[in-house]
Amino acid sequence: MKRLLTLLLPILFALPAAAADKKPNILFLFADDWGRYASIYAEVNGPGGINDVVRTPNFDKIAKKGVLFRHAHVNAPSCTPCRSSLLSGQYFWRTGRGSILRGAVWDEKIPAYPLLLKDAGYHIGKSYKVWGPGSPADAPYGQQAHAYQSAGSRFNQFSQNVTKLVANGTPLEAAKEELYAEIRTNFRTFLADNKDDKPFCYWFGPTNVHRSWTQGSGKKLWNINPDDLKGKMPPYLPDVPEVREDLADYFGEIAAWDHAIGVHIAELEKAGVLDNTIIAISGDHGAPGFPHGKCNLYGFGTGVSLSLTGPGIQGGRVVDDFVCLPDLCPTFLEAASLPIPDVMTGRSLWPVLKSEKSGLVDPTRTWVVTGRERHVENARADFTPYPQRALHTADHLFIINFRPDRWPLGDPYGLDSSSPPTPEEINANTRTTHPDDDAGPTKTWLVGMRNDTQWGPAYQAVYGKRPKYELYDLKKDPHETQNLADDPAYATIKADLEKRLLAELTRTGDPRLIDDGKFFESPPMVGPIDDAEGNPRKAKGKGKGKKK
Numbered sequence: 001m002k003r004l005l006t007l008l009l010p011i012l013f014a015l016p017a018a019a020a021d022k023k024p025n026i027l028f029l030f031a032d033d034w035g036r037y038a039s040i041y042a043e044v045n046g047p048g049g050i051n052d053v054v055r056t057p058n059f060d061k062i063a064k065k066g067v068l069f070r071h072a073h074v075n076a077p078s079c080t081p082c083r084s085s086l087l088s089g090q091y092f093w094r095t096g097r098g099s100i101l102r103g104a105v106w107d108e109k110i111p112a113y114p115l116l117l118k119d120a121g122y123h124i125g126k127s128y129k130v131w132g133p134g135s136p137a138d139a140p141y142g143q144q145a146h147a148y149q150s151a152g153s154r155f156n157q158f159s160q161n162v163t164k165l166v167a168n169g170t171p172l173e174a175a176k177e178e179l180y181a182e183i184r185t186n187f188r189t190f191l192a193d194n195k196d197d198k199p200f201c202y203w204f205g206p207t208n209v210h211r212s213w214t215q216g217s218g219k220k221l222w223n224i225n226p227d228d229l230k231g232k233m234p235p236y237l238p239d240v241p242e243v244r245e246d247l248a249d250y251f252g253e254i255a256a257w258d259h260a261i262g263v264h265i266a267e268l269e270k271a272g273v274l275d276n277t278i279i280a281i282s283g284d285h286g287a288p289g290f291p292h293g294k295c296n297l298y299g300f301g302t303g304v305s306l307s308l309t310g311p312g313i314q315g316g317r318v319v320d321d322f323v324c325l326p327d328l329c330p331t332f333l334e335a336a337s338l339p340i341p342d343v344m345t346g347r348s349l350w351p352v353l354k355s356e357k358s359g360l361v362d363p364t365r366t367w368v369v370t371g372r373e374r375h376v377e378n379a380r381a382d383f384t385p386y387p388q389r390a391l392h393t394a395d396h397l398f399i400i401n402f403r404p405d406r407w408p409l410g411d412p413y414g415l416d417s418s419s420p421p422t423p424e425e426i427n428a429n430t431r432t433t434h435p436d437d438d439a440g441p442t443k444t445w446l447v448g449m450r451n452d453t454q455w456g457p458a459y460q461a462v463y464g465k466r467p468k469y470e471l472y473d474l475k476k477d478p479h480e481t482q483n484l485a486d487d488p489a490y491a492t493i494k495a496d497l498e499k500r501l502l503a504e505l506t507r508t509g510d511p512r513l514i515d516d517g518k519f520f521e522s523p524p525m526v527g528p529i530d531d532a533e534g535n536p537r538k539a540k541g542k543g544k545g546k547k548k
Helices: 002-021 038-045 057-065 078-087 113-119 154-167 172-192 217-220 241-271 325-335 351-352 425-428 441-448 456-463 490-509 515-521
Strands: 025-033 065-071 123-128 198-206 275-282 306-309 319-322 367-372 388-393 396-401 467-475 526-531 536-540
Touching: 025 325, 038 057, 038 065, 057 065, 057 241, 057 275, 057 306, 078 113, 078 367, 113 123, 113 198, 113 325, 113 388, 123 172, 123 456, 123 490, 154 172, 154 217, 154 241, 172 241, 217 241, 241 275, 241 367, 275 325, 319 325, 325 351, 367 425, 367 490, 396 490, 425 441, 441 456, 456 536, 467 490
Parallel strands: 025 198, 025 275, 065 319, 123 198
Antiparallel strands: 065 306, 275 306, 367 388, 388 396, 396 467, 526 536
16 A cells, blocks of 8 residues: 555646646637627726626626726727737737738738647637638638537627517527527537647637617617616717617627627536636727727727636736737737747736736836728728827827828718718618718718707717827816817827827838838729628729628
């Protein structure tokens, strides 16, 4: 017996070390068009805003176990450039044609964290949207990581499909469960395919939070009452029934997304891998089709929810460090004990995640830079982009609009004609007018009120031309509505912010500052092109293609 113990003791003592040496799994839950809208933000920032009405119990629960970031931003408030920056760990302007939406091409010489993890022995996979077209989601990523969605993809149009099922006699909760079952099965299949028990990296990227969704579904499917938003709307969102209902419907899709978070966490628990899994949860920019949201560099457009939970992370904290989503790429690599390529401009969050401090942990993380170039390719008749760069700090937002002569959200196609587009056309097709703003009830209402005495100024504030410089004092004006760029009292602050912003753009080789922005000013394509569904359309004038 004594001899047996002598033989077993080295093995028994070796087991914890072996377990500790196992690389962590990475579950990345990333929702299309989900900004910083979660009920936990009402809790940590105080009530009185629209987050009072959002319901995200699963995100809240997991964020409380980990680190919740209050100042996370995307690098670009447009799907493709945001995701190219995230995958590469670089500013979007360093990703070549990955920096635009239509006509994007992934440069295979750019390191991408999923492929680096795969090369290091990770089992990798994804469900639904990662990046497209022509990206690591398709080539080379899609060729090397299986797309786990054979169980179905109806979750991507959650309100539409649940509404159809209910109309055909399925009880509401059973209809929801049909869609949850699809994503549950997809994830289970991914886990089951990991035959060699490798560390894994899985990207869940649903698109249900992206427009469009069923009008009235927020209340019908989730009992989110639009009237509960009355008096809570920020000043840039008209506090009228049409906009409140639209926002409530958006929050309904967020509620569905939140339930999907819970589904994935439950599957980790059932598989016995939760304790060794880093769970990162975020979204790729602000609300689509709302003022200040998607395609804008205001906080409502670039600010996103972000939490990280898992092994090595000191949880139970709310952190005020400024984070740009390209920081996630080196963070994931460091978690896997992999070297971070020198080309990456993102900074690993591990020093912050391992700290026990709350509030501002890293004194150098007090700002982020965001930007925008091309979104819809024919937003302006001459195919030009709307170039912007911004510096965000706790006290100020400073924006440079490099081409203030252009319409910021696209040309007002047809609005001054003898037969302007109908509300039905504006509501159904993003490209009908102001194409850089997603179609929906809020856009339809604002465009319809453009000549109204009371609401005309609100339309102009959203779609009208903007000055070259914008400066907002966030302590006095947290909703970023009073431009102080020409105020002499802010001249020194403006000069300092501009100097800091341009220095960072210069340091990182932003093509916008080279040869008058020639790289971005050249149209990525001309003539007939295909939309996301492969349908041909013409990229000029008042587009008739399907909404993006």
